[in-house]
Amino acid sequence: MPFAYSIRENQPSPVLWGHPRNPCSIIINEWIESKLNILITVSVRWWNANAYYAISLAEALSRKGHSVYVAGDPDYPPTVKAREAGLETIEIRFASFNPLILLRDWLKLYTFVKQKKIDVIHAHRSEDHLLTAFITKKLKLPLVRTLGDVRSPKDNWVNRWLHFKATNYHISSSESNLTRYSSTWPDFRPNCSVIPGGIDSKEIYKIENRENFLKQLNIPSDSSVVGIVARLSPVKDHATFIMAASLVLEDVPNAVFLISGIEEEITRQDLKDLSESVNLKSNILLMDRHEPVNELLSVLDVG
Numbered sequence: 001m002p003f004a005y006s007i008r009e010n011q012p013s014p015v016l017w018g019h020p021r022n023p024c025s026i027i028i029n030e031w032i033e034s035k036l037n038i039l040i041t042v043s044v045r046w047w048n049a050n051a052y053y054a055i056s057l058a059e060a061l062s063r064k065g066h067s068v069y070v071a072g073d074p075d076y077p078p079t080v081k082a083r084e085a086g087l088e089t090i091e092i093r094f095a096s097f098n099p100l101i102l103l104r105d106w107l108k109l110y111t112f113v114k115q116k117k118i119d120v121i122h123a124h125r126s127e128d129h130l131l132t133a134f135i136t137k138k139l140k141l142p143l144v145r146t147l148g149d150v151r152s153p154k155d156n157w158v159n160r161w162l163h164f165k166a167t168n169y170h171i172s173s174s175e176s177n178l179t180r181y182s183s184t185w186p187d188f189r190p191n192c193s194v195i196p197g198g199i200d201s202k203e204i205y206k207i208e209n210r211e212n213f214l215k216q217l218n219i220p221s222d223s224s225v226v227g228i229v230a231r232l233s234p235v236k237d238h239a240t241f242i243m244a245a246s247l248v249l250e251d252v253p254n255a256v257f258l259i260s261g262i263e264e265e266i267t268r269q270d271l272k273d274l275s276e277s278v279n280l281k282s283n284i285l286l287m288d289r290h291e292p293v294n295e296l297l298s299v300l301d302v303g
């Protein structure tokens with residue numbers, strides 16, 4: 001059977017996102033006749049780039065006619081988004097530290113894979129990678145892993161087995177992710193391709209009246225708007241954004257710096273205090289998450 005991921009035959013396949021030389025396709029084009037049963041696993045507790053990559057991929061594969069299922073923790077954003085998109089989900093607590101829950105859910109997932117006659121499993125996080133590897137090994141199914149987060153792998157025998165023996169192919173969402181893995185395992189690169197996340201053209205948003213929207217935000221229409229749209233967490237490094245903004249303001253006095261995102265480990269007051277300490281009080285706008293986010297992105301000159 002011609003797998004969409006081309007990992008058994010190791011043949012090059014066309015990719016919807018323009019990477020024809022990769023031996024492991026993310027999206028299969030019309031020339032592939034067989035439809036696959038694909039399980040995508042993603043255990044991210046945020047709605048971040050890693051989660052978006054997994055769910056947008058699931059939606060794209062489903063539109064291509066494949067039967068796509070998503071496994072994830074029940075209340076995590078990727079699982080919720082998958083359900084909202086009309087995809088069938090199975091609730092698995094990949095991130096649990098309770099061995100009894102992990103065993104229970106492994107058996108649940110194992111049964112699901114057999115019942116749905118899954119052809120390929122595609123894991124997107126280290127938490128679900130290990131659990132699915134035991135299933136694919138037992139059922140002799142191909143396993144693909146996308147590297148989409150910023151964590152480097154630990155060099156131990158379990159990880160080497162997981163990445164070099166249990167996984168048929170790796171996809172890195174960026175060159176920097178692949179570099180991180182290669183720095184741990186220099187021989188890792190031949191077993192991986194870089195395929196950036198795709199963007200649905202329907203998601204491209206053009207605001208009808210930019211000046212009116214800027215007015216709603218109390219931003220002068222002649223401003224150069226620089227923004228970051230991300231949850232307020234240390235990993236997003238808003239502090240560096242603010243420090244850089246203070247330097248940019250010296251050369252671009254009409255610049256306005258916009259920060260939008262839900263409060264998690266950091267509060268807006270924390271960022272306000274830091275902004276005031278570098279004299280950004282009147283040139284920075286701190287907002288909650290804005291919906292639709294594409295509307296906000298469309299008014300940024302730099303984002």
